[in-house]
Amino acid sequence: MSFFRRRSGEGAAGGADGGRRGFGFGRRPAAPAGVPPVIDPAGGDEGLRLMLARAAAGDWAALRPALAAVADGAELTWLLVALSDVAGVEEWAVEAAADRPDDALPLLLAGARHVSWAWEARTGRRAKYVTEEQWQLFHQRLDTAEEQLFAVAEREPQWLAPWYFLQISGRGASLGPDVARHRFEAALRRDPGHLGSHKQRLQQLCAKWGGSHEEMHAFARAAMLAAPEGSPLGELVALAHLEHWLDLPDGEDHAYLTSPAVLAELQEALRRSVLHADYRRPRGWQGAFNTFAMAFSLADQPRTAHLLFETLDGAVTESPWNYLAGDPVEIFRVHRDRCAR
Template identity: 25%
Template sequence: MGVIEVDRARARGPRVIPDRPWADIMLDEAVLAVQRRNVEAAIPLLAATRGDPEVRALRIEALSRAAVGMSRGIESLIARDQANPDLWLWLGRTRIEEAFEIKPEVKARAVQARRLEAYHSAMESARQPLVTAAGLMPADPVPWESMLWLAVGLERPRSDKDSVWYECARRWPTLYPANVARLITLSPGWGGTATEMLEFARTVVAKAPEGSPLPALIPLAHFENVAAERTPMSRGGWFGFDAQREIVAAAGQWSQRRIGPAHPRSIEAHNAFGAAFFLSDLRRPARGHLTRTGGRFSRLPWSHLGGEPENQFQRACNKLNVITN
C-alpha cells in the first residue's frame, strides 16, 4: 500500500484503517477471525511469538481488543489446554480490555458506584490469569507489561507500579509498550510529575538500541504533559519551542537508526511524531511520518486531541493532503 499527496486529497480524505497500527498481515487476518468469534484462529499466531517479546506484546494487545466480550471463549480454550501460557496471557489481557470498556467517566463516578464496582471487579479478574502466564513462562516480559496496565487501571500505589515495572524491565528493558506504560504511570495525569516523566523518556531514548522506535517516547511524554493541563477551551499551540526542538531531535535519532526490517511498533511511532509535527505546524516532517502510517492510526497520541482518535487522524491527513491508495 502506497501513500501519495494530491491536490484532491481534501475531497477524498485518507483511506483509514481503524485501530490497527501494525504491518502484520497475519495479525490483520487473525483479528478479523476473532471479531467473527473464531477465537481458535489466534492460537497459532500467539504460539509463534514466544521468542519475540515485541511481536508477542503487539499481538496480545491487538487480539485482546478484538476479543472484548469473548473472554468466556478463551476460558473454554484454556479448559482444553491448561498449560498453555499464551491462552492465560490472552485471557488476562482481554479481561483488562473488557474492564476498560466499562470504566465510568470520572465526572460520573459519584452517581455510578455500581458501575465503578463492576469495573474494579472486572479489572481485578485479570490478575490471576496473568500471574499464571508469568509462572508458565518465567522469562516472558509480556505478562508483566499487561500487569503494568492492570496497575494503572486499578490506580494502584506507586510502589506497586514500580515493582511491576522492575519485573518487566529486568526481563526485557526495551519492550516498547512496557516503556509507554511506564511513561504513563509517571505522567502528571496519573499521579507523577512532568520532570520525572521527561527524565525517564530522555534516559530511555539515550539508551535505545538501533532500530527501536523508543525515541517516540519524547513526543508521547510532551503530549502527556500538555494534556494534563489542557482543557477543551484551551487555545494556542500545543508545544513550545524547546519541546519542538526536542521532538525534532528525537525523530532524527530514530530515522538514523532505522536499519533493517521495521520494528513492530514503527507505525505507532510514526503516529506519535506525525501528530506532534502536525500540531507544531511542521508540515513536511508531519506529512512524512503520516505517510508512513499507511492510513493506520493508533489511539495514542490522537486521543489527547479530544473526540475520536480516527477523526483527529483523518483531520490531520486532510490538512496535509495525505491520502492512501
C-alpha cells in the same frame, strides 16, 4: 468543525488517555491529500487479521498454533494487545484454559482480555461520571486479570506479556508506585527495550496518575538516550510532550509545543528513532509515526508532519488522536490535509 479538549478524563487501558482539546488550526478549507485514512485493527498485518477473525469466531484450535509459533516476546505481546479488544474472548478463553490447565497461552489471553474488558466497563469518562456499578465491574475484572496473569507469570517466568498487562491492571487498581516500578522492572528483565512497557511506565509517571511532568520527561529522555540510535524509544519523548501539552490551559499549550526547547527535543527524538538509518519497523510501527505526526502538526511544523503523514499513507491509530475530541480518523485527515498545503 470544532474540536474541544477533554480536560481530565482518565482514559483507556494502555495508551494515550486524558483530556481532549482542539487542534489549534485556523478555519481555512483543507486541501485533500493522500488515500482516505482508516483505522485498521490489524495494522496492515495479514497474520494478525486472520488471528482476529479466529478470535471473533472463538476458534482457539486454529488460533493457538499461530500464537504458539511467535517466539519473540514483544511480538506476542503486540498480538495479544490487539486480540484483547475482541468481544467474547473473555468467555471462551477461560473455557480453553480450564480444558487445558497445563497450557498457559489461553490463560494469558484471558488475562489480557480481562484487562481490556475492565477498562471497557470503567469507560474513558472522568471519574466523577463513572457509576458505582461501573467501578465495581471495573475492579472485579481487574482482580480476575491479576489472578490470571500472575498464574501465567509463575508458569512461564521468561514471558514478557504477563508483566506488560500487569502494569496496566496495577495502574487501574491504584496499587501504588512501588508495585508499578516492580512490574515495569520485571518486564524490562525480559525485554530491556520493549516500547510497550516503556509507554506504560510513562503513563504511570504522568501527573494525572500521581507523577509529575518532571518525572515523566526525565524518564522519557533517559530511556531514549540509553537506547541505541534507531531504537523506537524516541517516541516516548514525543508522547511526554503531548501529555504535558494536554495538561496546559488554552494558549499556554500552543506556546509550549512551539517553544524552541520543545521543538529541539522533538526533532532530536525523531532523528534518533523513526527517521534514523538504523530504525527497523516492528509490527505496529504505525503508532510511532502517528505520535510524531500529531506532535509536529500541533507544533506548527507542517513540512516535518507531512513527511510522516506521507509515510503512513492513511494508516490511522486511535492513539494519540483520541487526545482530541471527535473521530480520530477525521481529525487525522484534517491534520494531514492541512500539512499538505
